[in-house]
Amino acid sequence: MRKLSIKRKLLIYNIIIQLLILIAFSFSLYKTLQISTLDKVESTLKVIVLDILDDVIEHKEEIEQRAFDEEKEYRFEPLHIRLAQIDEGFKVIQETNFGLTLHNDLEKLKALKQDVIYFEEYETILVSRIRFVMDEKNYVIEVATNYDYLNSTMENLFYILLFIVPIILIFSIIGGYFLIYKSLLPIEMMLKNLKQISASSLSKRLETSNNNDEIDQLAHEINSLLTRLEISFEKISQFSSDASHELKTPLTIIRGEIEVALRKERTPQEYIQTLQSSLDEILIIQQTVDDLLFLAKNESDLHYDEIIYLDEISLESIKELSCLAELKKVELEADIKMPLQVFGHSKLLKIALKNLLKNAINFSFENQKVIVKNYSDEAFIYLEVEDFGIGIKKEEQKKIFEKFYRTDKSRNKDSGGTGLGMAIVEKIIHIHEASIEVKSEENKGTTMTIKFKKAKEDA
Known part of the structure; x- marks a missing residue:
C-alpha cells in the first residue's frame, strides 16, 4: 500500500468502505424484515388465540363439537389449532389441521x-399457547403455523441482495473513481507545472482558479513559497555578485x-608599510562582508519589540563618533x-543613525556643524541629521540607497566606506515601517530626515 499512488489508495479505500456499508445495509435490511415479519405473525397468532379462547368459554357446553x-376467517394459511385438557395427561378435545408432531411436556x-x-x-x-381454567379444569389452546413461506421470502430477499449489491458496488466504484480523478486532477496539473520550475525559472507561478477552495489555497501557498525562494535566490545571487565585485579590488x-614586497629585500619600514x-584593505573587506551579510538577512528574522528613546540613541x-568628528x-x-x-x-536604529552621521561628518566642510534633531508633530516623530558640506546632486539623490553606489565627489577610499551604508540605512528604516527623506544642495549641505509613524495612543 505504501508504494501505491494516492489515487489508487483512495480507490481501494472507497471500495472497502462501500463494500462494508453495503454488507451492513443488506444485513440490517434482512434482519429487520425477518424480525418485523415474525412480529406480524406472532401478533396474528395472538389475536387468533384470544378469539378462540373467547369462543371456547362462550360455548363451553358444545366444546367437543366446536369446529375451528x-x-x-382470518385468511391465514396454514393454521393448526388444538384444544387439550392437561389435568390428567394430555387429552386432545378438538383439533383442526393439526398434523404436527409436537412433544409437549405436561408439567x-x-x-x-x-x-x-x-x-x-x-x-x-411457530406455536402459540395459552393455559386457561374452565369449570375448575386446566385447558391449553395451541395455535401453530408453518413459516416456510417466511423462510422462502427471506431466501428470495437474500438472492436479490446478492444480485443487487455487486451491481451497486460496481456503480459506486465507477462514481468513486470519477470523483477521485476529478478531485486530484488539479493537483496533477499543479505537479506538472511544478516540474517545469527550476532555479533558473523561479519567476513562474502556478495557475489559480480563485475558487478559494483547498486546492486554490495550496496553490497560493506554493506561489508564496516560490516568491520567498525567488527573493532568497536573488539575494544569494546579488550577494555573490556584490561580494565578487567589491572584494576583487582590495584583494x-x-x-x-x-x-612587490617579495621581489627583493626590503627594509623593516617598507615591510611595515606593506603590512599596514x-x-x-583587509579591514575594508571585513566591513564589506559584514554589511553584505546584514543586507542578505530576511527582514522577518530581524524582530523588534522594545521601546526606544530617540534622545538616548x-x-x-554623537558620543561614539565624536573622535571621528x-x-x-x-x-x-x-x-x-x-x-x-x-x-x-x-x-539597528543606532547603526542607521551612525551611518548617517558618518556620511555627514565625512562630507562636511571643515569647521562646520553636523546637527542631530529630534522633534514631532501630530502624526510623525522625526529623527534628522543635517550637515553643511558638499551636498548631493539632484539626479543622484535617488541612487544613494543603491548598493556600492558612490557619488562622483566621494569615489575614493578616504571616506573609509564600502558603498553599503545607505543601503543598510534604508533596510533598517523599512524594518521600522518608517521612511526617509533627502534634501540636499550642492556645496550647501544635506538633510536626512527619518519619519516614524506615531502610535494611535500617542497621536
Whole structure:
C-alpha cells in the first residue's frame, strides 16, 4: 500500500468502505424484515388465540363439537389449532389441521401462567399457547403455523441482495473513481507545472482558479513559497555578485603589495608599510562582508519589540563618533526638543543613525556643524541629521540607497566606506515601517530626515 499512488489508495479505500456499508445495509435490511415479519405473525397468532379462547368459554357446553374455522376467517394459511385438557395427561378435545408432531411436556404446560400467551419455535413451526381454567379444569389452546413461506421470502430477499449489491458496488466504484480523478486532477496539473520550475525559472507561478477552495489555497501557498525562494535566490545571487565585485579590488591591492614586497629585500619600514596597507584593505573587506551579510538577512528574522528613546540613541551615537568628528574638524551638535519614544530595535536604529552621521561628518566642510534633531508633530516623530558640506546632486539623490553606489565627489577610499551604508540605512528604516527623506544642495549641505509613524495612543 505504501508504494501505491494516492489515487489508487483512495480507490481501494472507497471500495472497502462501500463494500462494508453495503454488507451492513443488506444485513440490517434482512434482519429487520425477518424480525418485523415474525412480529406480524406472532401478533396474528395472538389475536387468533384470544378469539378462540373467547369462543371456547362462550360455548363451553358444545366444546367437543366446536369446529375451528379461523383459517378461513382470518385468511391465514396454514393454521393448526388444538384444544387439550392437561389435568390428567394430555387429552386432545378438538383439533383442526393439526398434523404436527409436537412433544409437549405436561408439567411444563401446567407451569404456564394462566391466561398468558407464550410462543415457541420448533424448526419451521411457530406455536402459540395459552393455559386457561374452565369449570375448575386446566385447558391449553395451541395455535401453530408453518413459516416456510417466511423462510422462502427471506431466501428470495437474500438472492436479490446478492444480485443487487455487486451491481451497486460496481456503480459506486465507477462514481468513486470519477470523483477521485476529478478531485486530484488539479493537483496533477499543479505537479506538472511544478516540474517545469527550476532555479533558473523561479519567476513562474502556478495557475489559480480563485475558487478559494483547498486546492486554490495550496496553490497560493506554493506561489508564496516560490516568491520567498525567488527573493532568497536573488539575494544569494546579488550577494555573490556584490561580494565578487567589491572584494576583487582590495584583494588585488593586497596581492600587488605582497608581490612587490617579495621581489627583493626590503627594509623593516617598507615591510611595515606593506603590512599596514594590507591591513587597511583587509579591514575594508571585513566591513564589506559584514554589511553584505546584514543586507542578505530576511527582514522577518530581524524582530523588534522594545521601546526606544530617540534622545538616548542620538546622544550615544554623537558620543561614539565624536573622535571621528574631531579628526575631520567637524562639530557634532544635538538639538533635542523633548524625549521621544518609538517602537523598534535600538541596536539597528543606532547603526542607521551612525551611518548617517558618518556620511555627514565625512562630507562636511571643515569647521562646520553636523546637527542631530529630534522633534514631532501630530502624526510623525522625526529623527534628522543635517550637515553643511558638499551636498548631493539632484539626479543622484535617488541612487544613494543603491548598493556600492558612490557619488562622483566621494569615489575614493578616504571616506573609509564600502558603498553599503545607505543601503543598510534604508533596510533598517523599512524594518521600522518608517521612511526617509533627502534634501540636499550642492556645496550647501544635506538633510536626512527619518519619519516614524506615531502610535494611535500617542497621536
